Amino acid sequence: MSLYSKRGVSAQKEEVHAAVRKLDPGLYPHSFCKIYADHLGGDPEWANISHADGAGTKSILAYLHWKETGDLNVWKGIAQDAVAMNLDDLLCIGVHDRFLFSSTIDRNKTRIPGEILEAVINGTQEFFDRLAAFGVNIHFLGGETADVGDLVRTIAVNGTMTARWPRRQLITNEKIAPGQVIVGFASSGQASYESVYNSGLGSNGLTSARHDVLQKYYGEKYPETYEPALDSKVVYIGTKKLSDPVEIEGQTVSVSQLLLSPTRTYAPLVKRLLTEHFQEIKGMIHCSGGGQTKCMKYLPQPVTIIKDNLFAPPPIFGLIADNSGSSPREMYQVFNMGHRLEVFTDERSAEAMIAAAAAFNIPAQVVGRVEPANRNSLVLRGSFGELVY
Amino acid sequence: MSLYSKRGVSAQKEEVHAAVRKLDPGLYPHSFCKIYADHLGGDPEWANISHADGAGTKSILAYLHWKETGDLNVWKGIAQDAVAMNLDDLLCIGVHDRFLFSSTIDRNKTRIPGEILEAVINGTQEFFDRLAAFGVNIHFLGGETADVGDLVRTIAVNGTMTARWPRRQLITNEKIAPGQVIVGFASSGQASYESVYNSGLGSNGLTSARHDVLQKYYGEKYPETYEPALDSKVVYIGTKKLSDPVEIEGQTVSVSQLLLSPTRTYAPLVKRLLTEHFQEIKGMIHCSGGGQTKCMKYLPQPVTIIKDNLFAPPPIFGLIADNSGSSPREMYQVFNMGHRLEVFTDERSAEAMIAAAAAFNIPAQVVGRVEPANRNSLVLRGSFGELVY
Numbered sequence: 001m002s003l004y005s006k007r008g009v010s011a012q013k014e015e016v017h018a019a020v021r022k023l024d025p026g027l028y029p030h031s032f033c034k035i036y037a038d039h040l041g042g043d044p045e046w047a048n049i050s051h052a053d054g055a056g057t058k059s060i061l062a063y064l065h066w067k068e069t070g071d072l073n074v075w076k077g078i079a080q081d082a083v084a085m086n087l088d089d090l091l092c093i094g095v096h097d098r099f100l101f102s103s104t105i106d107r108n109k110t111r112i113p114g115e116i117l118e119a120v121i122n123g124t125q126e127f128f129d130r131l132a133a134f135g136v137n138i139h140f141l142g143g144e145t146a147d148v149g150d151l152v153r154t155i156a157v158n159g160t161m162t163a164r165w166p167r168r169q170l171i172t173n174e175k176i177a178p179g180q181v182i183v184g185f186a187s188s189g190q191a192s193y194e195s196v197y198n199s200g201l202g203s204n205g206l207t208s209a210r211h212d213v214l215q216k217y218y219g220e221k222y223p224e225t226y227e228p229a230l231d232s233k234v235v236y237i238g239t240k241k242l243s244d245p246v247e248i249e250g251q252t253v254s255v256s257q258l259l260l261s262p263t264r265t266y267a268p269l270v271k272r273l274l275t276e277h278f279q280e281i282k283g284m285i286h287c288s289g290g291g292q293t294k295c296m297k298y299l300p301q302p303v304t305i306i307k308d309n310l311f312a313p314p315p316i317f318g319l320i321a322d323n324s325g326s327s328p329r330e331m332y333q334v335f336n337m338g339h340r341l342e343v344f345t346d347e348r349s350a351e352a353m354i355a356a357a358a359a360f361n362i363p364a365q366v367v368g369r370v371e372p373a374n375r376n377s378l379v380l381r382g383s384f385g386e387l388v389y
Numbered sequence: 390m391s392l393y394s395k396r397g398v399s400a401q402k403e404e405v406h407a408a409v410r411k412l413d414p415g416l417y418p419h420s421f422c423k424i425y426a427d428h429l430g431g432d433p434e435w436a437n438i439s440h441a442d443g444a445g446t447k448s449i450l451a452y453l454h455w456k457e458t459g460d461l462n463v464w465k466g467i468a469q470d471a472v473a474m475n476l477d478d479l480l481c482i483g484v485h486d487r488f489l490f491s492s493t494i495d496r497n498k499t500r501i502p503g504e505i506l507e508a509v510i511n512g513t514q515e516f517f518d519r520l521a522a523f524g525v526n527i528h529f530l531g532g533e534t535a536d537v538g539d540l541v542r543t544i545a546v547n548g549t550m551t552a553r554w555p556r557r558q559l560i561t562n563e564k565i566a567p568g569q570v571i572v573g574f575a576s577s578g579q580a581s582y583e584s585v586y587n588s589g590l591g592s593n594g595l596t597s598a599r600h601d602v603l604q605k606y607y608g609e610k611y612p613e614t615y616e617p618a619l620d621s622k623v624v625y626i627g628t629k630k631l632s633d634p635v636e637i638e639g640q641t642v643s644v645s646q647l648l649l650s651p652t653r654t655y656a657p658l659v660k661r662l663l664t665e666h667f668q669e670i671k672g673m674i675h676c677s678g679g680g681q682t683k684c685m686k687y688l689p690q691p692v693t694i695i696k697d698n699l700f701a702p703p704p705i706f707g708l709i710a711d712n713s714g715s716s717p718r719e720m721y722q723v724f725n726m727g728h729r730l731e732v733f734t735d736e737r738s739a740e741a742m743i744a745a746a747a748a749f750n751i752p753a754q755v756v757g758r759v760e761p762a763n764r765n766s767l768v769l770r771g772s773f774g775e776l777v778y
Contacts, residue, residue: 007538007539008497008536009536009538013536015498015502019511020510022511023514023529024529026531033531034530036530039489040487049530050489050491050530050551051491051530052531054533056540098428100425100428100551102549102551104443104493106443106545108616109399109404110618114404117408120408121409121411125412139413139428141439142415142423142439142441144441144443145402145405147397147402148398148445149616150396150446150542150599150614150615150616151448151449151541152540153542153616155540160441160491160549162489164429164553207539210539226539227499229613230499
């Protein structure tokens, strides 16, 4: 039994996939998000999408940081996480504008004061204001905030994003085919529209990262931050405190800044890619839960995906691997390890997309390619050797 | 400090209202749900709504029932609760068809197996199938199910419902005015489209109801069902077990059946009212959180609301009041106490609406009226005396 499952999480979500198997799968079986007929407009040339996601257990890290420092701004990052985890999924089907957003916040009022709600809700609108400057318009239509302390230990921040989009402007992954290259866009660094260094972590694998990296101290002082039935051998078993310094590219940052780095959105870049290169984008994947194996769920035909020119993993992933002792096989299956967005395209267009990303100060490179095969497989190659999934 | 606030809940949600005060209030300041411009269609004659709500702590009652009996069907009721709490809010602005629904489920995998996820998700679709027979079409566009046991003690079931609707078919409460009567539609009994007796409880006030009615046994055996920092004087302080029998209208039911009765939706009835009496419906209120005082938030001008012909409270509310010792003032402020939907209209139309409700076997009556005043006030009169809010 892996550490992951001992903590009550599953990277591949097998039970969830079983539970939804009777639901309408939507119009395009391989699209990154489920896409449906235009129930809202009745137009056969349009489609509807309603997508839900959230900050997950990253809010627990924010809680620990806030308890230790009193810094409320960390909750604005959680607001960004809940939005970006939705937004970047929707980018992958080609939607880049005119979104509706509704938030769902479940809090334990005995632990979470109103000023945290304000920081999350105002942080959401501030993030939308920043994106609007890039032509990515998200309309905040309200939401629900419930006091459910018997249900939630601290705070759960979720959101639902809805869109209506012309079918001819959708990316459905149907065109992924042998001969294409895969462009990876860096998850870390500082994009032109970010104000500080982004560790690249996103909002996946945070249960593991938190317990693997942080010291026992946090479990002892804040028992409200973990399920008490967990084996103490998997609870806060790391060596770090949130305030510990880490050297990154010549800067000193804290463990807290790395773990709580708000999920980067690729929206400003992807809007440009979709506007200028729509015909050449054959598929698009958000490497969220499932990490570098995520693409395998969306392939329309048997192929071998070879990624042999991956980014060097940003320091946050080294920190997690060092503390957890996780193998590269596990790390690449849970975390993005360097790029959280990948586009399937031709070699020539890849060059143009890499140039477009450079204009946003987002490093990008051809990380791999699609080869013909009789059955689906994935090969990752790098300094860690070769991993086959 | 009230029992309610000692349990970390607030009937009036003051902190939440403060937190959202900077957000766009929408097109109609008094409408029951926030209504926005048609971002999805760009048509000035249409509007968009995206609304979030959930089953709240009612899922804890389902958990207790399931642990004690193994009965998975109770989770289908929770699915209905999460839908009806959204749907019946949206009915109050006049929307009755072409809904999108997306679910957000946060679970503790160490406590909640996959078969519960299946029951909730399939129960959602089954409820939609039943409503479609009445011309109320809700399209299930998927959702997110997250394993977040460090965050959630058992399971949180939420949903978001999105609609696009012609502005001329909206109910905005702007027309509520002196001289109108208020028709209340019973929350309990057995509507023609329900298969068993409905206690009328809905999904509000369940934290109070659970702790006030149920015995200490549940807290001792299932510590995962409450916030451990709560004063033990407010935790499971009632006299009942879930399996205890209660006599209702000649039938014997259990406490469990009363507390877990799925939230009635009024959708089949309201669809008919909106179709046949749209011009005569001057306002519509879902008496959810806030109970019989809920209407006071949506009045467009100073009036006195007098409700002096209320339904006799269904037995579930007597059970809660007997166990909690709550005053009528508190009970009417938290629970619907007999009708969960009210329509503001003229006397003659009231008769027609009451007849329409009878066809669905939903008792309805003129419960009150609107009188001129210089400032807003609410008067409730009945066998409990007179309550002024």
